[in-house]
Amino acid sequence: MVIRESGMPEMERWESFFDPHAILLAFGLSSEDKTIIDFGCGYGTFSIVAAEISLGDVYAFDNDDYFLAESRKRATEKGLEKVHCIQRDFVKEGVGMQSGSADFVMLFNILHAENPINILLEAYRVLAPKGRAAVIHWNYDPLTPRGPSMDIRPKPEQCQIWMQDAGFELIAPKLDFPPYHYGWLGQKAE
Numbered sequence: 196m197v198i199r200e201s202g203m204p205e206m207e208r209w210e211s212f213f214d215p216h217a218i219l220l221a222f223g224l225s226s227e228d229k230t231i232i233d234f235g236c237g238y239g240t241f242s243i244v245a246a247e248i249s250l251g252d253v254y255a256f257d258n259d260d261y262f263l264a265e266s267r268k269r270a271t272e273k274g275l276e277k278v279h280c281i282q283r284d285f286v287k288e289g290v291g292m293q294s295g296s297a298d299f300v301m302l303f304n305i306l307h308a309e310n311p312i313n314i315l316l317e318a319y320r321v322l323a324p325k326g327r328a329a330v331i332h333w334n335y336d337p338l339t340p341r342g343p344s345m346d347i348r349p350k351p352e353q354c355q356i357w358m359q360d361a362g363f364e365l366i367a368p369k370l371d372f373p374p375y376h377y378g379w380l381g382q383k384a385e
């Protein structure tokens with residue numbers, strides 16, 4: 196099941212919309228985070244940078260052959276064998292990893308899905324106690340140069356409620372990633 200309207204332009208343009216390194220550091224990703232999961236890795240924009248920050252492994256999931264191939268190519272070019280690019284529909288099947296096995300999950304530009312709570316519940320399941328889930332999404336503003344159409348684009352408060360409904364405690368106020376994105380950071384209970 197493909198998430199509605201992924202709206203991905205070519206890679207260079209996509210990656211001009213944000214600074215992945217600054218975003219991941221703002222979320223507190225560190226070398227201590229050993230198992231990281233990227234739900235819908237796209238071009239590997241965040242998976243690759245996460246692997247450079249962390250000493251551990253990154254599991255990058257996508258159901259689209261093209262995006263997986265791009266992510267794999269970039270990881271190989273950088274010698275990052277610890278980026279594991281896995282084809283999987285996480286809406287239908289989950290990520291297939293053991294419960295409680297991850298330190299940090301990334302849910303970036305995907306919560307316009309038809310059932311965001313199910314994705315967040317899968318993220319919650321797979322995180323270890325005190326593991327963190329980072330969400331970013333496009334500002335709720337029709338003037339952003341890309342992003343899902345406004346009828347399916349979630350408002351920041353909506354993402355906040357979904358995260359709390361999935362069980363996360365929000366451990367930071369809403370983050371702003373100008374010019375076009377905002378973020379939330381949630382934590383699984385101990």
Ligand SMILES: C[S@@+](CC[C@H](N)C(=O)[O-])C[C@H]1O[C@@H](n2cnc3c(N)ncnc32)[C@H](O)[C@@H]1O
Pocket residue numbers: 196197198201202203234235236237238239240241256257258259262283284285286287302303304305
């Ligand atoms: C808008 S892109 C965001 C990519 C990346 N998270 C980023 O922010 O750079 C959404 C990605 O999720 C993937 N995707 C959509 N539905 C999916 C599903 N059900 N299972 C796995 N991947 C999915 C798409 O193929 C696409 O690469």
